[in-house]
Amino acid sequence: MKRRIKAYLPFTINELKRQMAYKGAFYLFILVKMFGAFINYYLWMAIYGSTNQNTLGGLTQGEMVIYIFMAYLTGTIVTVSVSNWVSEDVVQGTVAMNLIKPIDYRMSLISRASGDMIYQFLVPSVFIWIGLEIYRAAVPGLPPFSAEKVLFYLVSTVLSFLIYVLFDFCFGMIAFFTTYIFGLMMVKQALIAFLTGQLIPISFFPEAVQRVFDFLPFSSMVYTPVMIYLGKYTGNKLFFMLLRQAAWVVLLYLFGSLIWRKVTKRLVILGG
Amino acid sequence: MIEVSHVTKDFVMPKKYPGLRGAIKGLFSNEKTVKRAVDDISFQIGQGEIVGYIGSNGAGKSTTIKIMTGILSPSDGTCFVAGIDPNRRRKENAQNIGVVFGQRTQLWWDLPLSESFTILKEIYNVSDQAYREQMEFLNQVLELSAFFDKPVRTLSLGQRMRADLGAALLHNPKVLYLDEPTIGLDLVVKDNIRRAIREINEKYKTTVVLTTHDIGDIEELCSRIIIIDEGKKIYDGSLEALKDTYGTKRTLSLEVKQIQKASGFSPAEILGVREEECITELDFENSLLKITFDGHKLQAPQILSTVMNEIEITDIQLKETELAEIVKEIYRHGTEGE
């Protein structure tokens, strides 16, 4: 076990270093991504201003502010685009080379993605989080800070990260069949933003649609940890939600292995 | 055709400091370093000349070419090509020149070569008649027709170079700039390219300016060479004069029967010249006696007879210093005393 971790750690560290190197551009990209969060913020403020109801989709205005930024933050940590790397490797023909090395290609990608996640968490996210905690303390009517919730949030986020990365690995396999997955990536990105709850809380969808979402992995990627953070899930419900996330990790892992075996067989036959 | 006078080009760069603290310091400081890539260079090139423009990496060759083509503006001095300042009247100048950068194609990567030529015909406003005639000529010297319908990205390096040369010549420019036109090519293709350049020069009296690291290019094409080093012009003249001035060292390589006999043997002493004008080296492994001498002072038979008096010889070889050696020597020392 120890030896295995040792083999994959360099992927994590390299990715961390790589991210550090581009810091100038990186901050601008954060700004770009933050635009989306701010547009969302103002839009929701206007929406709450246009109604007499106190809660929309089960959230008060104060909770919604936390939801918007927390969903943004969780989204940036979790959605590390592994499929981009896969398609790069396919285009450059380095996948076949990876098959020769005594390491698991998927594990190396996940390790690399962990480096990305850690960096995204350390650099922008922590500061936004601190800001949100100050907001939470300043605005009356919001539940107080609780170490327990934060802990469960972090556990849930790590599970979310695994779900997303394992899912995106499967998605990246498309690159073996078509040279142009740019269009599909756009579709995926838009769908992920929409279905994971980054754009709008899942509770805004019609009941029937929400039932369907229960059987898809997307809401487990962002919506679940943010709701845990907001204290919307407690007791058995919280336990169930975490269990569901874990189940998705296992399912997507198995599914990914299956596809990978098919793809590598094809790779051997065709010669990657 | 080309008049370059007192051209200087400085590149200004923000000063960099080492380490993380340096990176932060760099964000706030406004200090700049100036790098002088070309330093007060002047020369004139007449119509129909083929001039080799040589220098080591980073000597300022490409910068000068880019100033003459209008890509860069000089920091100081003036440059005129066919009476036009390339930087002020870029478009008019572009119509007069053709450029080939050996390491980078000017063609459209995804398009078939034929379509690239169709586009270039429009860009350079070439009439139908002139296009037909020129294509016929280019086909003859560059043999483009073999791969005329293939996309540029599928061409081999040699084919691509021929295509690029053809593209640069479609509008029959007055001046042709070639930046490393034979880099990475095999000998046969190199030879083809050189022949094509000669033919074009003969037919149209096209002025050719050529930068290269390949001494063969220069020996076969150029009647005149300009050498620059660290941004300064250090030589401008004919190839023969250069060889005469710097290429006077010759080496006599003698295979001897008993190399032991040669130790302590000094022809310089016997002939009465200074030690550095006639240097003796011994190669025990191959039984070789190498004598390097100044061609102005001594003649080969003179030395040969001195040696044969003392030692039995089995084989003889006489070598002139190669141009590559001369150029290397000049980079190393500059041209002191010139």
Place this chain on the structure above:
Amino acid sequence: MMRMKCRRYLRLYRVIISQFFKIILQSRVDFFMGLFGFFFSQILGIAFLYLVFEQIPSLQGWTLDQLIFIYGFAQIPRGIDHLFTDNIWMVAWRFVVNGEFDRYMLRPMNILFQIISEKLQPDALGELLVGILLVTRSMIKGIVITDALHTVLFFVSILAGALIYTSIKTFFAALAFWLKVSGPFLQVAYETANFAKYPTEIYAKGIRFMITWVIPFAFVAYLPASFFLKAGGSPVVIGMECGIAAVFCCIAYFVFERGTHVYESAGN
């Protein structure tokens, strides 16, 4: 003389573009996937509005149908600019920093024209399609004014809007001549356009000022769109849009032109 020059440029544009049509036709699957990608991500934006309006009757006085029109209208100038001038992005990211820009400097034609004419971005048709569908929907619903004046100004506004997009893109791409890579800045500027998909009244004063006067995307989307929605609006808005387009065009072109003179080709 001038006319001959124009005809030469037009002829060249036709030659180059027809080549790229051939390439697009050769890779039809890629083409449809790109188009679908853009189409789909815009459609989700509309789905978002639908979900929100399940909860509220109107947003600060704007109905769902009106917001959909604004959203759709915003896509059209964006799509036009995206379709025709996408290659400008390459100046910001690649051409300057790795010296590929050299080749445009070596040809006897306008540089910006050469860059723009080298590529059509068919993905943009996805945005255009969404825009046209949503605007058509609004016309059928009868919520837009379609008298002669408004119809003419509609097309004027779209062209001016596309021009503003192109100018902003050119300006930020031209910064690459000084910075080597200006992609991140261009991206930030370009993304601010998303603010103008919604009525600008919802934003804080600072942001509103920014997107109206500094990076004037409000004049591309929300402001002209509301002119077509509400009777009695003054056509001065469209006039201002055209004025801004003209001013930004000149600034952007001037900066780009200055930039080509300070261009330091790579490889030194």
